[in-house]
Amino acid sequence: MTQHLATTDRPADAPADAARRAGWWRDAVIYQVYPRSFADANGDGMGDLPGIRSRLPYLRDLGVDAVWLSPFYASPQADAGYDVADYRAVDPMFGTLADADHLVADAHGLGLRIIVDLVPNHSSDRHEWFQRALREGPASPLRERYHFRPGQGAGGDEPPNDWESVFGGPAWTRTENPDGTPGDWYLHLFAPEQPDFNWEHPAVREEFHAVLRFWLDRGVDGFRIDVAHGLVKAAGLPDLGTHDPLKLLGTGATPCFDQDGVHEIYREWRKILDEYPGERIGVAEAWTPTARRTANYVRPDELHQAFNFQYLASSWQAGALRQVIDESLEAMRPVGAPTTWVLSNHDVTRHATRFANEPGLGTQIRTAGDRELGLRRARAASLLMLALPGSAYVYQGEELGLPDVTDLPDEVRQDPSYFRAEGQDGFRDGCRVPIPWSGTEAPYGFGPAAGGPSWLPQPAEWAHLSVEAQTGDPASTLELYRAALAYRRAHPALGGADNLTWLDAGEGVLSFERSTDDGRTLRCTANITDRPVTVPTPGELALASEPLTQDGDHTVLPADTTAWWTTG
Ligand code: NOJ
DSSP states (O other), rough: EEEEEOOOOOOSSHHHHHTTTTOOOOOOOOEEEOOTTTSSSSSSOOOOOHHHHTTTTHHHTTSSEEEEOOHHHHHHTTTTTSSSSSSEOOOOTOOHHHHHHHHHHHHHHTTOOEEEEESSSSTTTTTTTHHHHHHHHHGGGGGGBBEEOOBBGGGGGGGGSSOOOSSBBBBBBEETTSSSEEEEEEEOOOOTTBBBTTTTSSSHHHHHHHHHHHHHTOOEEEEEETTTTSSSOOTOOOOOOOSSSSOOOOSSSOOOOOOOOOOHHHHHHHHHHHSSSSSSSEEOOOSSHHHHHGGGGGSSTSSSSEEEHHHHTTEEEEEEHHHHHHHHHHHHGGOOOOEEEEEOOTTSSSSSTTTTTTSOOOOOOOOOOOOOHHHHHHHHHHHHHHTSSSEEETTTTTTGOOOOTTOOOOOGGGGGGGGGGTTTTGGGGGGOOOOOOOOTTTTSSSSSSTTTTSSSSOOOOGGGGGHHHHOOOOTSHHHHHHHHHHHHOOEEEEEEOOEEEOOOOOTTTEEEEEETTTTTTTEEEOOOSSEEEEOOOEEEEEESOOOEEEEEEEEEOOOEEEEEEOOO
């Protein structure tokens, strides 16, 4: 007998009710919208806020709790909006401030929360402060708000220290004095168009307090904090002793990241967040060497959540996954913060493509690999993730099983690090291609007109992966996500409780149960091997990432498949 997959029943608990729950963020599913690529209302080929607004009912029906929007602020787009020129303005390519207000209001009306991105480590080089700092010359007090330094060597021709930027190339750029002579250098851990702020300067701290309040006053429910571990640098900006580019997910301490002084900043921010009703949250994008160091960002008087990049970086291997799950849960226990889980975002190759390739290639992959295998593993990985205790992040399009687009022509690429040798990133355009909604002709409902533009081209086969094509098909990835999210809401053993018990299921198989005090249990078993395994059927099948077969009182779990059963 073949047992199948997804049910499309709506959960008992509607999103509007869930959003009002105290501690909503402890088990929230947070959906990342990348505004450039989600929905384009005005047909210019670039996603925008009115487009996102028009698709909010889709997100409500998908069953997520909150939406995180990557930056939509005024920006020259040197790094796709992570170079902010005005923290209080919406870039005209995305809409207006009124559009942002309408988006927040509509989301709240649907029971969805809105988390906005905040980029405090650096501004754009077009930010008014930086422009004045350049214009006014070496004596400008505005220079103290960034890291300006004289160069080393004869004539100051060498950068002030040996740091290399994350995107490759020196982390310093030399300025020209107003009289045309070569001047001081400024620090940028990312692109030259992204000068780092000096967080020792009180004006920087005050400005960001005001920016937090500006968006909190407009009703946003929280902030995803970009490069949260980078704001404070080691005193004196000491040499690293190497010319390797900075690695975000390094294994050791560096003077550029994760300095203890950064936590004071988040203690101040937490006080501001707590002044507002409704549990507004802060989420740290903090790439630290260990889950224990990450836990420092979510101590009770700091931020609420931090991304779990160790989990994202794990290969599809049972031992590695088991280890990272255990370490993540253990690390968060002493601070009482929820563990978070994430498989994809706008900076890494989508997990359907990572798992289509051999393990160990990292998170920037250039080859499509075995697509069918990748999708199968991605489905299994998602179902595993959504059964874990804590909060989960879903990146737009992963619910459609989208792969990375690995064959984009050079002339359409926009990732700044693609054009700089050696940097850690560079292949991020592949996960940023506009998502398909409907129809058989590009842009597949991303924009209003068939045959209309999209800022990155979509592959022809994406017609079959659109929301429209998958809706109602119980074997589709979209219906698998819908069903899994509905289950998460409805089943009392899932969610935020720290109630995971591992079961012994043999080599290459991960199996755990989550139970309520009154004995209601959800069992999740993931076969991470390349052959079927037979397990005793533990209860009633809730969901499976592939069809299962029943053999008496046993279930055959095919290769690379996850299933959930309920008991009690
Ligand atoms: C992390 C963001 O996610 C990434 O897209 C950006 O390039 C860097 N921070 C720099 O802001």
